[in-house]
Amino acid sequence: MPKVSICIPAYMQVAYLKECLLSISEQTIKDYELIISDDSPDDSVYNLIKQFDFGGRLKYFKNSSPLGSPKNWNFAIQHATSDLIKLMHHDDSFSSPQSLEKFISLMDENPTANFGFSASKVKNVTNNKSWIHTASERQVAQIQTNPELLILGNLIGSPSSTIYRRNINIEYDNKLKWLVDIDFYIRVIQQGNKIVNTQEAFITTPTNASHQVTEECINNCQLELYEYTTLYLKNQDQVSGNTSINNHLLGILAKYRIFNKKALHLEPYFTSQQIDVLEQLLVRFKNQPIIKFIYYVYWWQNGPLFLIKIIRFLIHQAYSLLSLIRLLYNPKNYKNQ
Known part of the structure; x- marks a missing residue:
């Protein structure tokens, strides 16, 4: 069984997906499985992944009819076999070749934590400016005690900045579209799961991109x-x-x-x-x-x-x-x- 399952719910946007897959192929750790659930109406994603060789670690699923967000996220995660789940949006990428290894270490070094997250480097595609989205120790302590405070603002970041143990057994709510990640985080913490984080950015994510939800x-x-x-x-x-x-x-x-x-x-x-x-x-x-x-x-x-x-x-x-x-x-x- 691989150490971690990288789950990518894909929908066209092959330029972003190519950057994401390149960042995965460059990771120092290879003990992973890669699951791609394709909602695209064409073969653009399939034609792209044929250009990559993940050494038999890739599982590709083409949805006969689009599942939509976040049902496609859940579909990809349902096919994971690893104890650690690493959801990646197709337009996000690892910030460095060591990012996946650091994500795994974050969980290994905190065995009592079931949910972890890193900071994110956010890049504005309209002006090319970037900044680090991160939560302070005080903020993390607050949401550990009162996760509902996430309604005021997403201190954790996008699902790509997270990693969690499969045994939490919680899915994203298919009735939601915009606040679906916040709702997921709240329910995970309310269940009594301990969270752990790092202020180092393991993920790079775009903002102000027209295709984003x-x-x-x-x-x-x-x-x-x-x-x-x-x-x-x-x-x-x-x-x-x-x-x-x-x-x-x-x-x-x-x-x-x-x-x-x-x-x-x-x-x-x-x-x-x-x-x-x-x-x-x-x-x-x-x-x-x-x-x-x-x-x-x-x-x-x-x-x-x-x-x-x-x-x-x-x-x-x-x-x-x-x-x-x-x-x-x-x-x-x-x-x-």
């Missing part, structure tokens, strides 16, 4: 409201009293200028429970006009750009100061602020 989902009102309310309901007992998470959802409503029920136009696929969550949040705008005013100003879009940036900076600073005051006044309640 994030680009398809961003500024999609119905999708954002559907997925955030889905996560809210899944974790309702943990988040219903969390001021930061409730404010985060209010910010999404304000982003789309939804300040009352009349402006809440939802598609028929929303459940009554999701509608109830949104309507309960809107009550806060009605009962707390100051919050409504702050969000209205924050998402003000018709003024000069420099003025909008100044306003948003001041609001961020005011919110941080308010959180600090609450912490000093009552430290026991900090986790809910």
Whole structure:
């Protein structure tokens, strides 16, 4: 049995996939199996992989009809035989020839941890700028205790930056598209799995690429409201009293200028429970006009750009100061602020 299963759910984009496969072929450790699940409507992926020789370690599956994301992720993972699962998006790549070996060492050196992740080098394809996406020790400790805080922001990164033991036995939720990774991470940690991380970037990932799911989902009102309310309901007992998470959802409503029920136009696929969550949040705008005013100003879009940036900076600073005051006044309640 190989040490690790590298699972790639592929869909066209052969230029990115070629870079990904090249980075795999250059890895110093060869004790792996490579599983490619191909959702492409053509033979572009198959024709590409014929150019590579992985020494019999490659398992290729061509889906007769596209499974879509994330069902294709789960399909690839279901064919893994190793104890360690290394999901790789086809447009991501290993940062160095030692990356896979370091991923494995991260888990071997922490045998009580079932889930690990590294930092990521993020490259903006529009301006060629790059930065390191990483989580601090304090942030990792926070999400280990309160994984629901990931709703506020994905501190872990894309699934390509993760490695986990197959025995966690959790799949990605096929009903989700944008927040599917956050939902997965929350459920993994809620199950009691210990997490481990490194601030070294083992993965390089693009951003602002037109083919990415994030680009398809961003500024999609119905999708954002559907997925955030889905996560809210899944974790309702943990988040219903969390001021930061409730404010985060209010910010999404304000982003789309939804300040009352009349402006809440939802598609028929929303459940009554999701509608109830949104309507309960809107009550806060009605009962707390100051919050409504702050969000209205924050998402003000018709003024000069420099003025909008100044306003948003001041609001961020005011919110941080308010959180600090609450912490000093009552430290026991900090986790809910």
